[in-house]
Amino acid sequence: MILEFRVLGPLEVFAGTKVDIEGRRRQIVLVMLLLEPGRVVTTGRLIEALYGDEPPKTADAQVQICISQLRSWFAKYTDSEVIVTHSAGYLIRIPEDCLDLTRFRRHITRGREAARAQDLEGAVNEFRAGLALWRGEALEGINSRRVQAAATRHNEERFVALQECIDLELRLQRHHELLGELKELVAVHPLREELHMQLALALYRADRQVEALEVLRNVQYTLVEEHGLSPGEELRQLEQAILSQDPSLAAPASEPTKIVPHQLPAAPSNFVGRDEVIREVRDRLVNPGQVHRAAVVMVTGPGGVGKTALAVHAAHKAREEFPDGQLYVHLRDADGHPVPAEQVLERLLRSLGVAPSVLPSGIVELGTMYRSVMANRRVLVVLDDAASARQILPLVPAEPRCALLVTSRRSVIGLHGAHHVDLDVFDENTSLELLSQVIGEARVMTQEAAARRLAEACGHLPLGLGIVAAKLSMRQHWPIDQMVRRLADERRRLDELILGDASVRATISISCQELDPPAARLVLLLGALDEVDFAGWIAGPLLDMDPYVATDILETLVEERLVDIVVRDDQQVRYRLHDLTRTYVRELLAREIPLEEQEEALHRLLRCWLHLAGRAHRQAYGGDYTILHSAVEPWTLPEELVESLIADPIEWFQTELTNLVSGVHQAARLGLHELCWDLAVTSVTLFETRSYRQAWRETHEIAWGAVRRAGDKRGEAVVRYSLSGLELVEQRLAEAQQNLEAARAWFEASGDIHGRGLVLRHLAFIERTKGQYSVAQDWYEQALKDLRGAGDLVGEAHVLRNIAQIHLESGRPEEAEPYLRESLAICVRTGSSRIEAQVRYRLGEAMLTRGRLTEAEESFDAALFTATSMNDSIGEAFALLGIGRVRLAQGDFVGAQPLLGDALMSACLGGSQLCEGQSLLALAELALAGNDPDAAGVRLDRAEAIFTDIEAKAWRARVDELRAKF
Numbered sequence: 001m002i003l004e005f006r007v008l009g010p011l012e013v014f015a016g017t018k019v020d021i022e023g024r025r026r027q028i029v030l031v032m033l034l035l036e037p038g039r040v041v042t043t044g045r046l047i048e049a050l051y052g053d054e055p056p057k058t059a060d061a062q063v064q065i066c067i068s069q070l071r072s073w074f075a076k077y078t079d080s081e082v083i084v085t086h087s088a089g090y091l092i093r094i095p096e097d098c099l100d101l102t103r104f105r106r107h108i109t110r111g112r113e114a115a116r117a118q119d120l121e122g123a124v125n126e127f128r129a130g131l132a133l134w135r136g137e138a139l140e141g142i143n144s145r146r147v148q149a150a151a152t153r154h155n156e157e158r159f160v161a162l163q164e165c166i167d168l169e170l171r172l173q174r175h176h177e178l179l180g181e182l183k184e185l186v187a188v189h190p191l192r193e194e195l196h197m198q199l200a201l202a203l204y205r206a207d208r209q210v211e212a213l214e215v216l217r218n219v220q221y222t223l224v225e226e227h228g229l230s231p232g233e234e235l236r237q238l239e240q241a242i243l244s245q246d247p248s249l250a251a252p253a254s255e256p257t258k259i260v261p262h263q264l265p266a267a268p269s270n271f272v273g274r275d276e277v278i279r280e281v282r283d284r285l286v287n288p289g290q291v292h293r294a295a296v297v298m299v300t301g302p303g304g305v306g307k308t309a310l311a312v313h314a315a316h317k318a319r320e321e322f323p324d325g326q327l328y329v330h331l332r333d334a335d336g337h338p339v340p341a342e343q344v345l346e347r348l349l350r351s352l353g354v355a356p357s358v359l360p361s362g363i364v365e366l367g368t369m370y371r372s373v374m375a376n377r378r379v380l381v382v383l384d385d386a387a388s389a390r391q392i393l394p395l396v397p398a399e400p401r402c403a404l405l406v407t408s409r410r411s412v413i414g415l416h417g418a419h420h421v422d423l424d425v426f427d428e429n430t431s432l433e434l435l436s437q438v439i440g441e442a443r444v445m446t447q448e449a450a451a452r453r454l455a456e457a458c459g460h461l462p463l464g465l466g467i468v469a470a471k472l473s474m475r476q477h478w479p480i481d482q483m484v485r486r487l488a489d490e491r492r493r494l495d496e497l498i499l500g501d502a503s504v505r506a507t508i509s510i511s512c513q514e515l516d517p518p519a520a521r522l523v524l525l526l527g528a529l530d531e532v533d534f535a536g537w538i539a540g541p542l543l544d545m546d547p548y549v550a551t552d553i554l555e556t557l558v559e560e561r562l563v564d565i566v567v568r569d570d571q572q573v574r575y576r577l578h579d580l581t582r583t584y585v586r587e588l589l590a591r592e593i594p595l596e597e598q599e600e601a602l603h604r605l606l607r608c609w610l611h612l613a614g615r616a617h618r619q620a621y622g623g624d625y626t627i628l629h630s631a632v633e634p635w636t637l638p639e640e641l642v643e644s645l646i647a648d649p650i651e652w653f654q655t656e657l658t659n660l661v662s663g664v665h666q667a668a669r670l671g672l673h674e675l676c677w678d679l680a681v682t683s684v685t686l687f688e689t690r691s692y693r694q695a696w697r698e699t700h701e702i703a704w705g706a707v708r709r710a711g712d713k714r715g716e717a718v719v720r721y722s723l724s725g726l727e728l729v730e731q732r733l734a735e736a737q738q739n740l741e742a743a744r745a746w747f748e749a750s751g752d753i754h755g756r757g758l759v760l761r762h763l764a765f766i767e768r769t770k771g772q773y774s775v776a777q778d779w780y781e782q783a784l785k786d787l788r789g790a791g792d793l794v795g796e797a798h799v800l801r802n803i804a805q806i807h808l809e810s811g812r813p814e815e816a817e818p819y820l821r822e823s824l825a826i827c828v829r830t831g832s833s834r835i836e837a838q839v840r841y842r843l844g845e846a847m848l849t850r851g852r853l854t855e856a857e858e859s860f861d862a863a864l865f866t867a868t869s870m871n872d873s874i875g876e877a878f879a880l881l882g883i884g885r886v887r888l889a890q891g892d893f894v895g896a897q898p899l900l901g902d903a904l905m906s907a908c909l910g911g912s913q914l915c916e917g918q919s920l921l922a923l924a925e926l927a928l929a930g931n932d933p934d935a936a937g938v939r940l941d942r943a944e945a946i947f948t949d950i951e952a953k954a955w956r957a958r959v960d961e962l963r964a965k966f
Helices: 024-034 043-051 059-075 100-116 120-131 145-171 175-188 193-205 209-226 233-243 275-286 307-321 341-351 363-374 389-395 428-439 441-446 448-457 462-474 480-488 504-513 517-526 536-543 547-559 579-592 595-621 639-645 649-655 657-669 673-682 684-689 693-710 713-729 733-750 753-769 773-790 793-809 813-830 833-849 853-869 873-890 893-910 913-929 933-949 953-963
Strands: 004-006 012-015 017-019 083-085 089-092 295-300 326-330 380-386 403-408 419-422 563-567 573-577
Touching (some): 059 083, 145 175, 145 193, 209 233, 275 295, 275 403, 307 326, 428 462, 448 480, 462 480, 517 536, 536 547, 536 595, 595 673, 595 684, 657 673, 684 693, 693 713, 773 793, 793 833, 833 853, 893 913
Parallel strands (some): 295 403, 295 419
């Protein structure tokens, strides 16, 4: 919390509200420190202030007690060290703006500088601002001789400043306005000759000569008769001049005065980060690199990101480079509407000293005068929150030595030669730095996790962070987590982000107010999405229009800084609503768009995602193979757009992973059960390839719930079949078998041979894994018949590969080869790369078993190439295992070691227990070949545990065979 101290009147201290410093001694010690902020006040001077010439023996101790008590008091309100101990005494360390005496002196100094520059108006404004800080006699009521001596000096400072100010106002012909004030002053200060002289001069210029002479004679009488003092020579000369109506007393003729405006708002007190940007902006303003035109810097960013704070901060850094003044205009009115450039020009010209009576009408004439007045000056113009180039261009100075600094929510086209700086929200560290500066570093450090959550809840938006930090600063007793909990409820989050005139809701609303109807509708519909990034095409189905036209509308939201651009690691451009923008538009969504229309828009979008997912699956598999679909009609995009989106189908799936999972959830919430399960099972193309098991499980559990609620028996059968694929990967055979038997019953009852064929191949796999080769062979033969009948070529290739595997595991590699060759031909014909890699791996196994090592290595290499190109970690693990086994068979134990080690690592990362067990088995064989039975035993034990766990009896038997060789 920021403490404020006032000594220009009775002592007052504010910590948000006025607080009391109790005890005479504490007050005196505090005042002595405040009278010399940042300087050491010796202990002796403090003792003298407290006790005068007769201090007690305990004076030193009493001073230390006072200091300790003050420190304890300050600790209630701030984490900063306010009083610092020095070897000679103590000093108080407070910001300049926190002491009214310092502010008073700064105003008076600026006023005198302005007067020297002949900016009389600006000088008077500074003097009056400083004098307004006084609330009476300095330190009134503090009973200390030393303090009152200092107070007397400061009271005299005030009086001198007041005299200077009145002299300036007399030069500005304000004698009529000054009469009342001067009469009050001479009544309070009857012996101040200067005040009587100023009053007499003001009366004379107001054509009240008799009253002016009376004032001078009264003060002379008081001085001589009542106090025995002789009047000053200047007073007598003034009396004589008034009597003779000396022309020199006349008010000075009005003449053009070079006004030097200093209009920058106060520099932000809690400014953090942005150091490089501040330097960049200042350097561009001061050294534009162009000698024939004014420097123009445009700072852009969404509402609340801190554009104004940065611009004002940078302007203060550069102000000394612009001795002829700094102009500042906020370009929006109280309702957030843009102020016309004509009005802004009038305001700027008045600030530069042009009398309102001579201002021309019309923007062209005003612009001409503006350029003329700015000629030969070095002025910095700051325009805050610009709406368009039309509003800015007439305000660009023509004088090359001037500079223009503009803030805007959008990038303004047409400001030729402008240097553009785009601001984003804070990173986490800068967010914590802001919180630390406002609520105290110690408080943030001790509650760091909560502080990070708070920054995240505010979306790292500087405005939101500043508001919650200020609230926490006023509520020292609140833990940070209490504010986090208040922000967690999205329905009232924006209500929490209001403090006085600062409001995140109001800031976002300004951008929304300026949207045309299609753009306004789109941003509201985007609020209906979950917290995801998205591709530009989604604007098409949301608005039910051509996606290219809709994407242009989306780009207007980007220009208005309501939608953020997200550039992914692969350089793909995506879009995203900032969290607080989403919260705001969701507030409007229910009021502005009927629920039925919202659901229709989401339905179109989900159908479009299903359309693209289906196309991606067909491209990956060469057709609609090994999958079952619903009867949902897709919402289609133009063919050329689809082709560009899914040129690499697995990468498209990868990019849309979060959206696909979110889409399954949304379809379930909307009661679109068919769409829900279809989108879930189609996405298995990605889940299976990239081993996204959690997403696989999550989507299918949601889909299962949706179909059960809807009584959709076919959907339930498809989901249970698809879920069994995950269970097989995870070697949860019993659960997989239960789901498969349930799905098989429905498919058989409904006469769905495609569904039954897919289920039978999984049931056959379970039997093969258990070593029940005869049963597995029968299931595979039936599955092959069904899949051929359904025209599922890739399903057929898959079954042929697995039949071959039975022959391999039964020691009949020569019988496996024809099945594998037939399967491979189907994969090549359909372009099903992933299944082709699996078939080539099995073919490599067959060749390896038959001792055809060169052919085996070629097959494994081809499988590895495909798996690597598809980022298929499990496929890569098996291929590496195959090549490692070839090296082992060749007796190249050195070459085999890293390959088998990499296979084991990839298997573990991909979660394939079967490959992990087989890799351990091969590594055990390698250890035996290297005469290391202990290492072989450890690896066999691990492999045995895995094969037992997944019920892989055939492989369990191989462990026993190898162990028998010990």
